[in-house]
Amino acid sequence: MSLYSEKVMDHFKHPRNVGVIENPDGVGEVGNAKCGDIMKIYLKIDGDIISDVKFETFGCGSAIASSSMATELIKGKPLKDALALTNKAVAEALDGLPAYKMHCSVLAEEAIRAAILDYYKKHNLPYDPELFKECDHEHDHDGHEGGDGE
Amino acid sequence: MFVYADNAATTKIRPAALKVYQEVSEKFFGNPSSLHSAGQRAKEELERCRQAVANILGCEAKEIYFTSGGSESDNQAIESAARAGARKGKRKIVSTAIEHHAVLHTLKKLEKEGFEVVLLPVGKNGIVSLDEAKKEIDENTCLVSVMLANNEIGTIQPVEEIGGYCRALGVPFHTDAVQAVGHMPVNVKDLHCDYLALSAHKFGGPRGVGALYARTGAPLSNLIEGGAQERGKRAGTENLPAIAAMTEALQESVKNLPEYMKRVSALRDKLIGNLSKIEHCALNGDSVRRLCGNVSFCFEGIEGESLLLLLDDKGICASSGSACTSGSLDPSHVLLAIGRVHDVAHGSLRLSLSEDTTEEEIDYMSEEIPKVVSYLRSISPVWRDLQEGRRSFIL
Structure with missing residues (x-):
């Protein structure tokens, strides 16, 4: 299918870091089933480094691919790098996403942020609340209505 | 293994239909509106197709209008009945919640123009009930539109019953039969419909061609102006190869x-x-x-x-x-x-x-x-x- 780039299809069909971490240091879950996508990120953190990351995703091809790519981009990296990860960086690393699928990359960014916040809170660590301002994820999938055509 | 299981979206063209498409393109290249013999031969072929489609649907040839497909047929039927109704002060349209967007979006447009649109609910089984329809059909109703078979869940609607009820009250009735034609018996007399929409590519015909049945006496206004084709109701040089291929596909599928x-x-x-x-x-x-x-x-x-x-x-x-x-x-x-x-x-x-x-x-x-x-x-x-x-x- 040419809807997605080869990279999106590769990460969708062969997702990296899929699964669960037992006793994670931080967990973040964003999205909701009503909208059709939920992402859950599990983190293992050693010192300041994300030593392991896993994800579970309920959603479309680009949601699964965005989760996979986002985990690849933060694995082994310091927390500050993970916090600096933007949805645009995830989308670019996937060689782009269709406009109405950009919200999938937003979900990936938010899931990582939520997992890191969970880590700070669970471990009573100081953090800058400015970095975790509640942002409603844009559901920018207004577009055509699909169907069979008559 | 390759499995094509999306025939409700579109079907693969039947080899016989494709053959007819090519033959008619070569043999009947004239414009059916031209007076010369090449044109008149094309005109005869066009009318042969119209008669064949009419025979299958159980109507007269003059009640068949060739269009670009199901969406156009639905649009024309609904707009025609609505405009005619409005002229008599009737502005209520009754349809169902599970219609194709070709119907729903046309109704949405009419609603913005002041028509009252009521979408009947369906049961958990995906079927609308005659009783629900009876509750809504009244003296202000200018059109009832109920699809014969749903494109997503395949449910077959009680169109004969609802059509019969409308006919008894003299309320115009349209059915979107796009998913049904070629896949179950479809006869306009049995369905008591005033309009019926069908599309060739759902039964092995080519894309971009369909037909509208409009019962003699049912109001019909143009969506496309610009010529006297299709008894003045649908301008544009007839897509004869596609019409002939559709006819062939329809004959083959009902056989x-x-x-x-x-x-x-x-x-x-x-x-x-x-x-x-x-x-x-x-x-x-x-x-x-x-x-x-x-x-x-x-x-x-x-x-x-x-x-x-x-x-x-x-x-x-x-x-x-x-x-x-x-x-x-x-x-x-x-x-x-x-x-x-x-x-x-x-x-x-x-x-x-x-x-x-x-x-x-x-x-x-x-x-x-x-x-x-x-x-x-x-x-x-x-x-x-x-x-x-x-x-x-x-x-």
């Missing part, structure tokens, strides 16, 4: 209709039986009153687009009512209308069979689909929550 229906519904039921074994899934639409080739399921805990992409990777072409396959926020209006909540409507799958579908293809799909569903569930946080009791099963 063995009972055998086709029997064979394909047996394959359908086998596939439904096999897929029903997947835990926490549900068949969409009535199990008996449905098109012989339609299989539609919702699977809990997964999303339809990822399901389609992985099935495509296995060579299976299918369709889904998930929001992510359409670019809209909401899943299919049809699935919502039969009471599927958003969470499970996103996990829908439609497989639409054809007369080319084989037993081996059914076996292959029965084997591969459960594997893909199971894989997607294994990476789904929703499925984990369901399994671990943090979320309650709906299906």
Whole structure:
């Protein structure tokens, strides 16, 4: 299918870091089933480094691919790098996403942020609340209505 | 293995229809509106097709108008009846919640112009009831429009009954028969309809051609102006090769209709039986009153687009009512209308069979689909929550 780039299809069909971490240091879950996508990120953190990351995703091809790519981009990296990860960086690393699928990359960014916040809170660590301002994820999938055509 | 199971979206053209398309292009190249002999031969071919289509639908040739397809036919029928109704001060239109967008969007447009549009609900089985229709059809009603068979869940609507009721009251009645023609018996007399829309590419004809049946005396206004073609009701040089190919496809599909229906519904039921074994899934639409080739399921805990992409990777072409396959926020209006909540409507799958579908293809799909569903569930946080009791099963 040419809807997605080869990279999106590769990460969708062969997702990296899929699964669960037992006793994670931080967990973040964003999205909701009503909208059709939920992402859950599990983190293992050693010192300041994300030593392991896993994800579970309920959603479309680009949601699964965005989760996979986002985990690849933060694995082994310091927390500050993970916090600096933007949805645009995830989308670019996937060689782009269709406009109405950009919200999938937003979900990936938010899931990582939520997992890191969970880590700070669970471990009573100081953090800058400015970095975790509640942002409603844009559901920018207004577009055509699909169907069979008559 | 390659399995094409999206015949409700479009069918592969029948070889006989393709042959006719080429022959007619070569042999009847004249413009049917031209006075010379080449034109007149084309005109004769056009009228032969019109008569053949009329014979199959049980009407007169002059009641058949060739169009660009189902959407145009639906638009023209609805707009014609609405405009004629408005001239008599009648501005209420009764339809159903599960119509195709060709109908729903036309009604939305008319609603903005001041028409009152009532969409009848359907039961959990995906079928509208005559009683519900009776409650809404009144002296202000200028049109009732009920599809014959639904494109997503395949349910067959009580069009004969509703049409009969409308006829007795003198209320114009339209049926979108796009999914039905070529797949079940369709006769305009039995359906008591004033308008009927059909589309060639749903029964092995080419795309971009269809027909509108408009009963003699039923108001008909133009969508396209610019010439006297189609008795002045649809301007534009007739797409004769496509019309002839459609006619051929229609004749071929109705020729063995009972055998086709029997064979394909047996394959359908086998596939439904096999897929029903997947835990926490549900068949969409009535199990008996449905098109012989339609299989539609919702699977809990997964999303339809990822399901389609992985099935495509296995060579299976299918369709889904998930929001992510359409670019809209909401899943299919049809699935919502039969009471599927958003969470499970996103996990829908439609497989639409054809007369080319084989037993081996059914076996292959029965084997591969459960594997893909199971894989997607294994990476789904929703499925984990369901399994671990943090979320309650709906299906």
